[in-house]
Amino acid sequence: MGGRKSVAGGGPATLKSQAICVSSMPSLIDTFTAAGQGHVFAHLDRLPETARQRLLSEAAEIDLAEIDRLVKSLVNASSPATVDLRDLTPAPYVSRPEHGGDRSAWEKARAVGEQALRAGRVAAFTVAGGQGTRLGYDGPKGTFAVTPITRKSLFQVFAEKIRSAGRRYGRPIHWFIMTSHQNHEATESFFKENHSFGLDAGHVHFFRQGRMPAVDFNGRILLAEQDAIAMSPDGHGGSLRALERSGALDLMKSEGVDVISYFQVDNPLVRCIDPAFVGWHLLSNSEMSSKMVPKAYAGEKVGHFCMQRGRLVVVEYSDLPVAMQQEVDPGTQRLRYLAGSIAIHMLDREFVRRMASGTDTALPFHRADKKIPCVDAAGNPVRPAKPNGVKFEMFVFDALPFARNPVVIETRREDDFSPVKNAEGIDSPKTCRDDQLRQFARWFKAAGIALPVDASGLPTFALEISPLFADDEGSFAAAWARLAPKPELREGLCLA
Ligand code: UTP
Numbered sequence: 001m002g003g004r005k006s007v008a009g010g011g012p013a014t015l016k017s018q019a020i021c022v023s024s025m026p027s028l029i030d031t032f033t034a035a036g037q038g039h040v041f042a043h044l045d046r047l048p049e050t051a052r053q054r055l056l057s058e059a060a061e062i063d064l065a066e067i068d069r070l071v072k073s074l075v076n077a078s079s080p081a082t083v084d085l086r087d088l089t090p091a092p093y094v095s096r097p098e099h100g101g102d103r104s105a106w107e108k109a110r111a112v113g114e115q116a117l118r119a120g121r122v123a124a125f126t127v128a129g130g131q132g133t134r135l136g137y138d139g140p141k142g143t144f145a146v147t148p149i150t151r152k153s154l155f156q157v158f159a160e161k162i163r164s165a166g167r168r169y170g171r172p173i174h175w176f177i178m179t180s181h182q183n184h185e186a187t188e189s190f191f192k193e194n195h196s197f198g199l200d201a202g203h204v205h206f207f208r209q210g211r212m213p214a215v216d217f218n219g220r221i222l223l224a225e226q227d228a229i230a231m232s233p234d235g236h237g238g239s240l241r242a243l244e245r246s247g248a249l250d251l252m253k254s255e256g257v258d259v260i261s262y263f264q265v266d267n268p269l270v271r272c273i274d275p276a277f278v279g280w281h282l283l284s285n286s287e288m289s290s291k292m293v294p295k296a297y298a299g300e301k302v303g304h305f306c307m308q309r310g311r312l313v314v315v316e317y318s319d320l321p322v323a324m325q326q327e328v329d330p331g332t333q334r335l336r337y338l339a340g341s342i343a344i345h346m347l348d349r350e351f352v353r354r355m356a357s358g359t360d361t362a363l364p365f366h367r368a369d370k371k372i373p374c375v376d377a378a379g380n381p382v383r384p385a386k387p388n389g390v391k392f393e394m395f396v397f398d399a400l401p402f403a404r405n406p407v408v409i410e411t412r413r414e415d416d417f418s419p420v421k422n423a424e425g426i427d428s429p430k431t432c433r434d435d436q437l438r439q440f441a442r443w444f445k446a447a448g449i450a451l452p453v454d455a456s457g458l459p460t461f462a463l464e465i466s467p468l469f470a471d472d473e474g475s476f477a478a479a480w481a482r483l484a485p486k487p488e489l490r491e492g493l494c495l496a
Contacts, residue, residue, distance in 0.1 A: 237394025
């Protein structure tokens, strides 16, 4: 497990591996057999010693009681679990000043956030353990090139934003990156090869998330190979227990960090470190805070922030009836369920610990039916054409109902959200590149320079602004004013 960091003043600190204890072979096999999962070892006798050990060590990772519970509740249940939609109302949120929010309250929040950043209380946290199947890119998604001219990777964009914030607030910012078993080594190597993109390697911390076995529709654990269980990452919600198990929370504590700025690896527009968001989180005494954008249209495929019996919940678009998605508020004439979730959160460190350790605060698992390559009882490979099994995943937003004082604040989509999810179409490399270009053009415009743009605000030539040059409108105006001589505004302009 990745530990290449040292802690200022406290000597080297290494994040822990998830403990895997290989119990003695007969008792492990007996336990699996008693649980109806003995077929996992069907090919054991034919395997060479190293392969046997690997299979046994994977098996030892599995919590059979948990699998049994999930199979009973999610796989064998006579009718599929339905989402409780009773008593839902739209969740309140803090509006931006241009939508009626209190400007002085936003300014106060920003000042409070800046103070916390200057005190070194905030860490960045990226969940990068996903499989990225929709993008179809071979490699950790964070290594995918996204910027228009210099083709910086997602990880480099975040690194530069975090470096820039560290410089601004006079404190280097710790960055925690959650990987998966599949992409951990490749992620670490990428950072090593690129000298952590100018960050102090001692402030960049990698840890693997947990994984879960996939099962067939009868609840039997699937084998990916004769010597390997079909394991997959346990969802972004697995980040809470992985933060605890890896020792990341302890490291944060020893470094004086109590606010965790959570974002996904696929969104280069995200403000990794947003002082106003930190401030709203702290001023609200919130354990888990969220950013919302007003939905672009009724059927947009985002989660909806709702209240349910006094608790904040996110209801996925697939679970909210179309009629509710389309409901219009008679007062504002806007969608009633307007607040869309963009998976950007602020987490209180000790809230994460509580969520990770408590049984009554455990996140639920969700069922996803997938095509899972596997081997059959005779050990022959099966490449299914349709879903043949179930993966279990946790979602981070399921922690919201457990959080004290969860606050939701509005953000401008064009300043915080343009994910790369699909190879083509919406949320693709092309839409993300265009959104970056539009943002650069808006910054120029705010500084008094009108770049030639089309009706959608897209500049007619490609350019790039490094987060080290500027990371928002205000810092751009200041950096541009200092620049002498001014460069020519033309195709390929790079401000670094
Ligand atoms: P997505 O829901 O987009 O899933 O993840 P994905 O696995 O990356 O992509 P597809 O669905 O296979 O195409 C949203 C964010 O959550 C992280 C991803 O890395 C991404 O930042 N994630 C997802 C994890 O860290 N672990 C997981 O188990 C799942």
